[in-house]
Every structure is written in structure tokens, then in C-alpha cells.
Amino acid sequence: MDLDVELIKQSMKRFSSSDSFDALITVYKSAVFLFMGYETFDHFHEDKTSTKRKQIYGREFQAMMDCLEEEDCREEASQATEKKRRLTVVQVKALEKNFEVDNKLEPDRKVKLAEELGLQPRQIAVWFQNRRARLKSKELERDYGLLKANYDALRLDYNNLQQENEALTAELRELKAKLCQENEETSHAVEAEAPVSEQSKNHVSSENANAQLLTSPPSFSSLFTGSSSSSHPSMNWVQFSDSRTILSNVYQQPQLVKVEEQSLLFNPEDPCNIFSVDQAPTLQWYFTGH
DNA sequence: TTGTGTTTTATTGCCTCC
DNA sequence: GGAGGCAATAAAACACAA
Numbered sequence: 001m002d003l004d005v006e007l008i009k010q011s012m013k014r015f016s017s018s019d020s021f022d023a024l025i026t027v028y029k030s031a032v033f034l035f036m037g038y039e040t041f042d043h044f045h046e047d048k049t050s051t052k053r054k055q056i057y058g059r060e061f062q063a064m065m066d067c068l069e070e071e072d073c074r075e076e077a078s079q080a081t082e083k084k085r086r087l088t089v090v091q092v093k094a095l096e097k098n099f100e101v102d103n104k105l106e107p108d109r110k111v112k113l114a115e116e117l118g119l120q121p122r123q124i125a126v127w128f129q130n131r132r133a134r135l136k137s138k139e140l141e142r143d144y145g146l147l148k149a150n151y152d153a154l155r156l157d158y159n160n161l162q163q164e165n166e167a168l169t170a171e172l173r174e175l176k177a178k179l180c181q182e183n184e185e186t187s188h189a190v191e192a193e194a195p196v197s198e199q200s201k202n203h204v205s206s207e208n209a210n211a212q213l214l215t216s217p218p219s220f221s222s223l224f225t226g227s228s229s230s231s232h233p234s235m236n237w238v239q240f241s242d243s244r245t246i247l248s249n250v251y252q253q254p255q256l257v258k259v260e261e262q263s264l265l266f267n268p269e270d271p272c273n274i275f276s277v278d279q280a281p282t283l284q285w286y287f288t289g290h
Numbered sequence: 291t292t293g294t295g296t297t298t299t300a301t302t303g304c305c306t307c308c
Numbered sequence: 309g310g311a312g313g314c315a316a317t318a319a320a321a322c323a324c325a326a
Contacts, residue, residue: 083320083321084298084299084300084319084320084321085299085320085321086297086298086299086320086321086322087298087299104313105312107311107312122300123299123300125312125313126299126300126301127298127299129300129312129313129314130298130299130300132313132314133314133315134297134298136314291326292325292326293324293325293326294323294324294325294326295322295323295324295325296321296322296323296324297320297321297322297323298319298320298321298322299318299319299320299321300317300318300319300320301316301317301318301319302315302316302317302318303314303315303316303317304313304314304315304316305312305313305314305315306311306312306313306314307310307311307312307313308309308310308311
């Protein structure tokens, strides 16, 4: 039900004579009550306290009735102690419309609005002030919701990556253990062969090592073997400035080898060359835009 | 009907701008 | 220094469950 309350009120006010005015009110009331499904005004009064009915006939109509009662009691109210009164639906609607146009109030507009709505300029100013506060509060609430959703998504992403990282680490350890075992078996087999002099033994073993390195590139797991626990005595770590690591063949003489970013051993896309094995990235890392 | 939580209107005090 | 904005708060009005 969409009643033009202001139109009805204005029509009513045209009747300055109290008799005709009262008669018109009765006619309007009857029309409205019939429209609402009540047979008479009395029936409406009987049902006025019903909460469900209140919701059906709506705030707008309630406001209209309140306005009428308010006008009836205006003289009494002016004499009595001034109480806090809620603005009518019409007044609030007008204020809302003005607020949409501009939420700041110039003095001229304030006075004009006050005259139009029959309120004090101070009331208009207060209403705009409170409305801005409500708007700000809602915006803060909305921003908080968005930030929280973003944070939750990021957190979930981080947890997934962490789990993936743990799984890869476990796999790596497993491969490393296998490799150690294989190396031990190989060295025992070499010792069991014909004994040779220390010099030739060193020579042979170095040649074997070189041959092994030439024929078979280091396995994935060997790349992550730290120097202290390396099963390859000839392998050392080369530390990148950005914490990436790579091993090099320093068989003859230990030395640091500078490796370019475009190293063939590492694919820059490969996440394995970003983090060390035992250290998961911190949350801060994810926020630095890597 | 009543207690309680929420919304709306209004006040106060402080701050900034002209 | 006055006007106006804002944050904090009071208090009345309102909504609603029990």
C-alpha cells in the first residue's frame, strides 16, 4: 500500500472549518480502513494492538495517524514539557532525499529544509550530523567485512601452501635417505674390490666421481643435501644472496662458484629453489608480493 | 505486560577553519 | 572568536521475545 500521506494531509488542511475538516477526516479514515480490509474505523481500533496487523498496515500509515494525533495535541504539547519526538516518515524521506544529493548541509539549504518540513534548523543540522555518523558506521562495517573476507582467503591459501610444503619436505627426506643408502652400498663394493695403493685409490675414486658427475647429473634430492650431511664428499653448497642454494662440483679444490640467475640446473618457476628445505616461508613473505 | 536490546534524536565538549 | 563538524554519550522511542 503506497499512500501519499502528504497529499492527504494537504487536502485535509484546505478545510479550515472544523466541521467540514472533521467530516473529511472521517471519510478519509473510512476509505483507508476499507482499503485495508476493515469494515469500519471501530474494527480498526479493536485490532490496532495486534502486532501482525501493525506490520501489514505499515509504518507510513502509522505515521499518518501519528501526525493527525500530533496535530490534535499540538497546542497541549507546546504547553507541556518538551519531549523528544520522532520525525515523521514524510520528514525523514525528504531529509533522506536531500542527504543523497549532498550529505553536507549549507546554511541556506538548512533554513529552506527547516521551513519546508516544519522543523527547527537545528533539528535539520542534527539529523544530518547523525545521518553522517550512521553512514560512516555502515561503511566501516562493510570495509571490515571485505578485509576479513580477504584475510580469510589469504589464510586458507597459506595453509594449503604450508601443507603442500610439508608433503614435499617429507618426500625429499625419503629420497635423501634412499640416496645415502645407495652410496653406502657403492662404497662398500669398491672397498671389497682389489686393494690398491692410496695414490691410485684416490685417483680411481676421483675419476669415478667425475665420471659419475659427467654421466649422471645430480639428482633432485642431492641438490638439497647440506654440506654437513652430504653423502657426496665432493659436493658443497653455494649460497645465493637471496637464500637460494645450489651445489657445485668442487672436487679438486673447494671453491665458491657463482651461478647466474638463469642457471640450467634451476627453473625459476620451480618453487623448490625459492625456499630451503627445512624452513617454511613466513606469512610475511606472502604479503611482500613475491 | 515487561524486560532488554536497538534505533533515533539531542546534547556536550573538543577541534579545525575562516 | 564564531560557525560548523565530529566523537562520545544520554535519553526517549521503538521492537520484540518470553
